Amino acid sequence: MATLRPVTLAKSRIVPLSEPWASLTPGGGLRRGSTVVVHAQPGLGGLSVGLSLLSDASAKGHWAAVVGVDDPGVVAMSDLGVDLRRVLFVPRPRGAWAEAAGDLLDGVDLLIVRPPSRASHGAARKLMDRVRERGIVLIVLTEPRAPWPLPADLSFHLVSSRWIMSSRLDARYVTLRVSGRGEAQHRGEHVVMVPDVRGRAVAR
């Protein structure tokens, strides 16, 4: 039987991102082998930002896994543009988040991990090394009480967020500080609307 590659060449060095994320990142996508950290106070939008990064890749045939996000709102994910047919969820890995993440490395192009507590230096190092070796992208969701112990290749630091309300919650502006290593250094602060009134992520 003929096997088909995802629409984007699997050998491509970049996992694609849609706007508004593409214009915030060097090369307009996520570099394979890299680690991305999305850091935010809980409840202010970090989860929406992190999961939104899956949308373009999943829609183009890449698989993703989400480890440690206990109760993912899959309606919201679908509204963000994530193709849920290619997402595996491991909501409650209990003490074994690093092992579960390791199990998934060979099967997905994007791996989102939210460690339940501060990851040890060793576990973080090992996971990042294996991600680099496998050529996938690791997205770590962190909060102040559980920071990632190692520098990331790219980081989105959620600085502030503000809701727009009418007779209901309509949309939210989040301000992100984007930084990283190499070409990703000093990419400045950006405001993104996530979710907008239709649940999508859009540039302001």
Added chain:
Amino acid sequence: MERLLALWVEPLSEERPDGSVLRDYLRVLDALEVLCPFVEPVRLGLCTLPLRGPSRFFGGDEAVFAAVRQIVRDVLGLDVALGVAEGLFCAELAARQGVVLHAGQTTAFRRVQPLAALGHKELATTGRSLGIYSVGDFADLDASRVAERFNAAVRVLHRVARGELAELPGQRDTRLSARLRDARGEDIKGDEQVSFFGQRSAGDDRARAAAHRVRHRLGPDGVLVARLRGGRAPEDRASLTPWGSPSCDERDDAPWPGRLAGPSPITSLHQPVAVELCDDADEPVRMSARGSLSAAPTSLVFAHGSRRSIVWFAGPWPLVERWWASGRRRAHVQVLLDSGEAMLLSAEVGRWWLVGIYD
């Protein structure tokens, strides 16, 4: 501790040479997953599910029991013994005895069980000679005295008797999930995710193998996939089902009258959290029968006592549904806290539940 509903189907507790019992057991599990995605296989003949979520969803414990009985009857043509208690040890005993325990009654129930319920013949015999007849008598023995007199296995049973451990060693069949996975083999092939072109890609195969590895590590409900279906509230439209279980319904994007407008919460709690809404006089905010609030909510109070200030709210948006032959009245309210966090609450059966967080 969480109240567990245990289902005991005695004719399914012994395997037959043709493997038909395992297949029947699997059919029951799959049918129950429509009711609750967190059905846990324990061993042949026995499975459990957390009662709180389904009970809230179906409008009470009795409605869940009726639904479960009907499902088992439909699938197997057999009657199921049901019991409710906290912890697997007591839940199984409750099922075998057909007892439904309310929160807080499990300890008393455990204590009156005969010592033999711990499943250790020697302990039961020795206990009798010492005048120890019930699990409660045994629990009252000092741990150091138990340690002097008995081996490690009995010391573990002592902890079960005292309620420090929720289940007996060996109560759960550790090989069951692997056996179920093998038995599900055919279903998995039929349920594979297809690529854009209707064919499996190499990436799909790799993802499938990875999901297998995680399920092997974490158990049958360790890996979930999402499905969307019709429904008004986000918590109804989403379903997360164990990876590899037969798909029960396809994606349905048809608009539903009364669907909540605007963005959906990115965290949708599968077990809603009971909360209290209070007004600025610290009185509880109630929903009237006509669907209005008794006062504007100004604080959100969690069961463990922490309190958050509400700076804005919207709603209520009532939903009246007639489902599973019983009318359900629900209403949603959005609140924005002073920290900037936004949450979705639902009023049902006379109280407030946190159902979603707009993280």
